[in-house]
Amino acid sequence: MSTAVSSAGNGTGKRPSNSAILFTALALFSMFFGAGNLIFPPMLAVQAGDNFWPAILGFLTTGALLPVLAVVAIALSGSNVRDLAQRAGTIFGVVFPVLAYLSIGAFYALPRTGAVSFEVAVTPLFGWDSTASAAIFNIVFFGIALALSWNPTRITDTLGKFLTPVLVLLLVIMIGMALFTMTNQHYQPSETYASNPYPAGVLEGYLTMDSIAALAFSIVVISSLRNKGFAEGKPLVRGTILAGVGASILLALIYIGLGLIGRAMPDASQYDSGAPLLADSALQLMGRPGQTVFALIVVLACLTTAIGLITSTAEYFSEQFAGSYRTWAIIFAVASALMATQGLDFVISIAGPVVGFLYPPAIALIFVTLIEPLFRRRTRLRWGFFLPIWVAVAWSLISTFISLGWGADALSPIVDWSPMQANDLGWLLPTAVAFIIGVIIDFAKPHAPLEIGTQRTVEGETLEEAEAHNA
Incomplete structure (x- = not known):
């Protein structure tokens, strides 16, 4: 059944449909759901013990809701992360998107999909662990993804x-068998989850760092919906929001199911990672075929994420720089295969600090974009964008230097006063204060507001015309 949105004026000749939103939601889910997302929830369940439900709700807040909010933020601001980042200034608008796409592309998340597939799925199943076998696997893996x-x-x-659908079916089989054949175990919560399980779950979901990937995946979602007949402006924003909500709901259900496996697995406290826990649960539930099912889940989860990463990074770089989409796709696939062959530890050592540095400004960018519509009838935020994002950048840079041991003695007093700095969340308070100050400045001299989903003001002027008019 078609949506109420007319296809007139969308430039594609296609009529938008609910099925397009459904398939886009499924695709977005699969792009988010990599091997890391597979193994986090069962270990959270083990560590949270009898405090499972508040802990998993905290995890869903940042592991399922926050990434989807990032996609919605991009839809509200324009067509890609650069449109959004440029609101914080030219330097940030150029540097941040490039670093974000490289960190979730060839420098980190993309090679990680191949490395995790080999180490978590292939090596336990077949016993292959040589560099040569890793190279062959990654050539095949990234060749298929390309x-x-x-x-x-x-x-x-x-x-x-x-x-x-194949990935979800395999997950449902494993989760369903566990729920119907295993009995919940009772574990004492670990120290982290004993007194504040919800905040601990929030932090665990935060550490998945999917929001950076979400900023990149948005280009795929928006261009896909546009190609399927969704007109610019409110229809495209509406379609993006519905697809994001659908992906978020499916993520939440799968995360809860995987967490319940962790609760039901006997002697689960002996595991130090979710990967062997899930592998052993599959073996107990289905025998040797269960190992194969688990291996297929891991490889499919990584493959769908790799496809999304190659597509989003290649589309962005082909739009912003010289070279065709397919040229960039080949470059990223080959580079990722080479890095993945060196192993997971190598991949993490190369890009881990960069990803950690990018996350605070990325979240600040998302929330300022989502909050701005509350003020859109009065003003368009300028300092309300600029100040909080650059405070987050500066704070994150200092924290990254400290984590690397660069001038830690001198830099630590600058940031240690902030609440939750020990949990890598110290940037929240100063960034929030900077946002309030920026909004006060913007209200003192209002700017023409933006219409949702476009780069034009509500009066129909371009930004340049509105700024000239205000001046």
């Missing part, structure tokens, strides 16, 4: 109609 990413206009069909 082939399935070759036509970016079909990416949501490839993921949403084919790969994601």
Whole structure:
């Protein structure tokens, strides 16, 4: 059944449909759901013990809701992360998107999909652990991912109609068998989850760092919906929000199911990672075929994420720099295969600090964008964007230097006073204060507000015309 949105004026000749939103939601889910997302919830369940429910709700807040909010923020601001980042100044608008795409692309998340697939799925199943076998696997893995990413206009069909249903089916089989055949175990919460399980779960979801990937995946979601007939402005924003909500709900259900496996697994406290816990649970539930099912889940989860990462990074770099989409896709696939062959520890050592540095300004960017509509009838935020984002950048840079041991004695007093700095959340308070100051400045001299989902003011003027008019 078609949506009420007319296809007139969308430039594609296609009529938007609810099925397009459904398949886009499934594709978005699969892009988010990598091997890391697979193994976090069961270990959280083990560590939280009898405090499982408040802990998993905290995890869902930052692990399922926050990434989808990032996609919505991009839809509200424009067509890609650069449109959003430029609101914080030219330097941030150029540097941040490039670092974000590289960190979730060839420098970190993309090679990690191959490395995790090999180490978590292939090595335990077949016993292969040599560099040569890793190289062969990653050539095949990234070759398949590249082939399935070759036509970016079909990416949501490839993921949403084919790969994601298979992935979800395998997950449902494993979760369903565990729930019907295993009995919940009672564990004492670890020290972290004993007194404040919800904040501890929030921090665990925060550490998945999916919000940076969400900023990148948005380009795939928006271009796909646009190609399927959703007109610019409110129809495209509405379609993006519905797809994001659908992906968020499915993520939440799968996370809860995986957490319940952790609660039901006998002697689960002996495991120090979710990967062997899930592998052993699959073995107990289905025997040797269970190991194969688990391996397929890991490889499919990583493959769908790799496809999304190749597509989003190649689309962005082809739009912003010289070179075609397919040229950039080949470059990222080859670079990722080379890095993944060196192993997971190598990948993390290269890009871990960069990803940690990017996360605070990324979250600040998301929330300022989502909050701005509350003020849109009065003003368009300028300092309300600039100040909090640059405070987050500065704070995150100092924290990154400290974590690397660069001038830690001199820099630590600058940031240690802030609440939750020990949990890497010290940037929240100064960033919030900077936002309030910026909003006060913006209200003192209002700017023409933006219409949602466009780069034009509500009066129909371009930004340049509105700024000239205000001056």
